[in-house]
Amino acid sequence: MLSSPRTPETGAAVGARRRIPVAVQAPDPISREGAVSQLRARPEVEVREELSAAVGTVALLIEDTLDEAALARLRRIVRSEGARAVLVVGTIRETELLDVIECGVGAIVWRREATAHRLVQAVLAAHRGDGDLPADLLGRLISQVGTMHRGAAGRPGAPSLGLAPREVDVLRLVAEGLDTGEIASKLSYSERTVKNVMHGLTTRLHLRNRAHAVAYALREGYI
Secondary structure, eight states, X not given: OOOSOOOOOOHHHHHTSOOEEEEEEOSSHHHHHHHHHXXXXXTTEEEESSOOOOTTOEEEEEESSOOHHHHHHHHIIIIISOOEEEEEESOOOHHHHHHHHHHTOOEEEXXXXXXXXXXXXXXXXXXXXXXXXXXXXXXXXXXXXXXXXXHHTTOTTOOOOXXXXXXXXXXXXXXXXXXXXXXXHHHTOOHHHHHHHHHHHHHHTTOOSHHHHHHHHHHTTOO
């Protein structure tokens, strides 16, 4: 889902499953140790010293601002190393937001809101392949891709996703912040069908997660 923060699963619920490995990367030791100390107390996650190739590993990256070097690190971690990513950042300019989503980052946390509770929310969302954006960023993303779409409207040779009607229906509800169960209930589908729809379109279009799929569909004018 692509949504404002939701209440994370309880420690008891997560404890019944494997803890999520998390590697923290930060530009300075104080920032890194601060995040590590918050995460170590949580039963849902297992803090790793370094990013590994283990399936399901989440990279938590801390940045004050984004520059080309930071974006390059994001791309390397998500595309080359195959990790799910959470970005903790101080500020994001309008021109950087879509770049971050298209790097494959579906979960973003403002540094000023980076409590242990909020970090775990984002880690759980990233691990599931969901999107988790602050409400103000979600609004900015929708506005940005809407502007891009209007500017491209009527342009000869404009690309088309070729989405099926039920893919559009599912993506609209994802964009509204509904989870898999809620989408299934709304559309009278099984949860398996919803998961298959999302898997099919993200695989076909080479999209990295739900947030990326929603951003792409918004930019093409489907939702």
